Amino acid sequence: MTDSEQFDVVVVGAGFAGLTAARNLKDKGITAVVLESRDRLGGRTWYRKFADTDQLIEMGGNWLTMNYQPLMQAELDRYDIPIELSPEMAASEWLINGKRTRGFPVPLDEIKSLEKAVLHCVRAADRIDPYAPLDTQGLEDLDVSWDEFFAPLDLPRATWDFLSMFPVFYAARDTASMSALMLLQQLALVGNSPWSFFAIGHHRFTHGTKSMIDAIAGDCADVRLNTHVASVTQDDDGVEVTTSEGDVLRARCVIWTTPLNCWNDVTFTPALSQGKQDAAAGAHSSDMTVKFWALVEKNDVDAVMAGPSTNRGLAVLSREYDVEGSALKVGFSCDPTAFDFNSVEGTDAAVEALTPGAHVIKSDWHDWNTDVLAKGSWFGARPGMLSTTHSELSRPEGRILFASSDIAVSFMGWMEGALETAHKASADAVALLGSRP
Numbered sequence: 001m002t003d004s005e006q007f008d009v010v011v012v013g014a015g016f017a018g019l020t021a022a023r024n025l026k027d028k029g030i031t032a033v034v035l036e037s038r039d040r041l042g043g044r045t046w047y048r049k050f051a052d053t054d055q056l057i058e059m060g061g062n063w064l065t066m067n068y069q070p071l072m073q074a075e076l077d078r079y080d081i082p083i084e085l086s087p088e089m090a091a092s093e094w095l096i097n098g099k100r101t102r103g104f105p106v107p108l109d110e111i112k113s114l115e116k117a118v119l120h121c122v123r124a125a126d127r128i129d130p131y132a133p134l135d136t137q138g139l140e141d142l143d144v145s146w147d148e149f150f151a152p153l154d155l156p157r158a159t160w161d162f163l164s165m166f167p168v169f170y171a172a173r174d175t176a177s178m179s180a181l182m183l184l185q186q187l188a189l190v191g192n193s194p195w196s197f198f199a200i201g202h203h204r205f206t207h208g209t210k211s212m213i214d215a216i217a218g219d220c221a222d223v224r225l226n227t228h229v230a231s232v233t234q235d236d237d238g239v240e241v242t243t244s245e246g247d248v249l250r251a252r253c254v255i256w257t258t259p260l261n262c263w264n265d266v267t268f269t270p271a272l273s274q275g276k277q278d279a280a281a282g283a284h285s286s287d288m289t290v291k292f293w294a295l296v297e298k299n300d301v302d303a304v305m306a307g308p309s310t311n312r313g314l315a316v317l318s319r320e321y322d323v324e325g326s327a328l329k330v331g332f333s334c335d336p337t338a339f340d341f342n343s344v345e346g347t348d349a350a351v352e353a354l355t356p357g358a359h360v361i362k363s364d365w366h367d368w369n370t371d372v373l374a375k376g377s378w379f380g381a382r383p384g385m386l387s388t389t390h391s392e393l394s395r396p397e398g399r400i401l402f403a404s405s406d407i408a409v410s411f412m413g414w415m416e417g418a419l420e421t422a423h424k425a426s427a428d429a430v431a432l433l434g435s436r437p
């Protein structure tokens with residue numbers, strides 16, 4: 001056997017899940033090492049400068065849903081980290097069913113249909129316990145596409161276009177590939193309040209996600225960057241983790257926190273369960289997301305929200321900061337091929353589609369879809385997945401415990417979900433280590 005270092009626990013991945021799990025273990029006096037492939041902490045959160053300016057922005061995870069995310073609140077309190085509200089969108093426009101409006105998103109003669117649709121969601125969400133796995137609650141009939149969920153209502157065009165924005169907002173998926181069950185669970189998580197669901201996630205870290213990532217990492221004993229894990233082998237005695245450089249680390253257990261879409265890129269011996277392999281192969285995390293930033297010459301529109309019937313995957317463009325006398329706006333799309341987001345010209349065309357006459361000065365984005373250590377953005381379930389495999393995603397396999405926002409029970413896809421799974425995996429590790437000297 002190769003010479004190897006010995007630890008109680010090896011944690012793989014230094015995003016919110018991995019760092020929190022390692023910090024929890026250190027709190028319990030357990031020796032853990034964190035191995036991270038990137039040259040930075042934070043994973044799918046990344047607070048860095050916009051283009052060639054000094055303005056810091058979030059390339060990945062950004063907003064919090066205060067009042068409903070107690071685990072994040074506990075971390076904010078522990079480290080005394082400030083948060084703030086994103087700017088109020090005083091001048092907002094809708095682009096629904098080809099029409100640009102302000103005020104109410106659908107024409108008044110469609111209000112009854114909109115109410116019927118909202119009631120349909122509230123009744124369905126009322127059946128969901130958002131703190132229990134979704135495959136244990138008899139919810140198969142809700143685990144259909146957003147299209148299928150609303151089909152019985154035969155909704156008029158503007159109402160449907162408005163409702164079709166939500167899969168893009170919440171999971172950067174289109175209506176055909178988004179599980180209604182996942183969105184309905186999000187509604188249940190905010191007290192089944194349609195308004196809270198609509199207004200979800202308006203707080204941001206004053207000094208970026210990095211402020212919390214650095215604080216948690218500061219309480220971890222040993223974090224190693226530029227260390228890519230290539231294989232994991234376990235037997236009754238322990239686990240052997242081998243890096244792509246050939247270094248071997250032995251531990252009594254591993255906490256695995258890489259994105260679900262990357263699980264099949266590593267050799268596990270014995271192999272992971274078929275359920276986990278299939279979930280990873282299905283690219284269930286959203287792998288078509290565009291989050292782009294554009295410095296736009298000031299105009300009188302703070303935000304535009306667009307239904308998919310009009311705008312080639314673009315769902316929203318909103319002002320987040322004022323920079324150099326211009327507005328720095330963030331936009332989301334579920335179609336990375338619709339515009340060339342690598343160029344100012346391509347981004348200008350996207351912005352022009354939402355706000356005619358607007359002029360993009362600079363633009364920036366990170367392509368999470370082609371990033372091999374993410375292979376997508378945040379989790380968005382496809383129809384039929386959660387009602388069949390939700391529990392399986394986070395089920396420990398021998399000495400390998402799993403944590404990631406992609407496999408959370410509640411707040412899947414959110415930083416809050418990463419914290420939830422980190423607490424569970426670190427508690428399981430403590431129990432596992434306590435069971436045998």
Ligand SMILES: Cc1cc2nc3c(=O)[nH]c(=O)nc-3n(C[C@H](O)[C@H](O)[C@H](O)COP(=O)(O)OP(=O)(O)OC[C@H]3O[C@@H](n4cnc5c(N)ncnc54)[C@H](O)[C@@H]3O)c2cc1C
Nearest residue numbers: 013015016017037043044060061062063229404405414415
């Ligand atoms: C564009 C975008 C917008 C988002 N917006 C929000 C938002 O507004 N609010 C919100 O709450 N969430 C948001 N999210 C989601 C949130 O950022 C993530 O869900 C969360 O940060 C994931 O944390 P994690 O620790 O589970 O995974 P990750 O952050 O992905 O951490 C996993 C780590 O594992 C590393 N890794 C992968 N493979 C290996 C390997 N073989 N060896 C070693 N290391 C490896 C990766 O480099 C990574 O650092 C967004 C995400 C994106 C991309």
